[in-house]
Amino acid sequence: MNKKEILKLAKGFRGRAKNCIRIARERVEKALQYSYRDRRNKKRDMRSLWIQRINAGTRQHGVNYGNFMHGLMKENIQLNRKVLSEISMREPYSFKALVDISRNAFPGNKNVVLPTRKADISINV
């Protein structure tokens, strides 16, 4: 790459690394190495964030992440963690239903929540 391309990639760097080619070249090489590594790390970090969000959401209902996932695996619900974290943020009632399904998957569980019957739910239009 020639100097112009390197200095274009060095925009926003600190100090002489954005102006002087000898320093910018080193920093740009490092930056490109970091971006290569972090494209792979991003997938790990995102999954970890989803798991933390799901954990927080389930703990609001008294269940922790490990038991929740175990229950979902038992019921063969194949929702992935990305979607589960979005459900826990945007659709709290659906998420509570999922937590109940996971809790009911274990026989001998004392906190079994029975699902509501459709006959008892009326829709106001």
Place this chain on the structure above:
Amino acid sequence: MALLCASTSVIFSSSSSERPSFASLKRTIPSNQSSFLGFFPVVALSKPSSARTTTLSFSKRDFRVCCQDLSLVPENQRWMFEESEADGPDIWNNTWYPKAKDHINTEKTWYIVDAADKILGRLASTIAVHIRGKNLPTYTPSVDMGAFVIVVNAEKVAVSGKKRTQKLYRRHSGRPGGMKVETFNQLQQRIPERIIEHAVRGMLPKGRLGRALFNHLKVYKGADHPHEAQKPIELPIRDKRVQKQR
């Protein structure tokens, strides 16, 4: 056996209360409106006829749903957008990141906790979790999504064992020979708030965000605090061993 039970998953869009809650069954767009907010039908539970049914009692929970502006593009502006964007932003395939209006300091919850006869470390752990926002499903590590916590009666916080006389608090002035050591008792006589602040600061992340989070902790010596205007609510502590056993 595998499917999500349709009868249990009644999907609500628990939108914030200031929006007018008109119910529409289909997400059709009236052409004379400039912005349209899609709503799911408002479901009301009738009185349970048998003892077997359960009521969805969410009145005590604080279900804050992050910004749900399901803005469909009206008909006369559809030509500006590509096909894939015409139905609004894709919320299910992209991970939500908070915008500025999702963490305004003036709208955060304030909690209050009485530290009298509570074990120091267990109390500090719960406080740190709430300040950082790790109890919320909208937790984001790079953004301050947590709540404010007021601690009163800080001088009555308890520790187990012989820590009262044996736990040391150290600080260094930077000069050689400048290490100052104090016991828990001595620090409690001198500046009792510092004990809880020291404990919580050790449990918050270290860095710019951690220092900003630390400012959300307010510790006071007596039972009074100047934050009545923020209407603090009781901090829910789930740890069963936080109370000192007499």
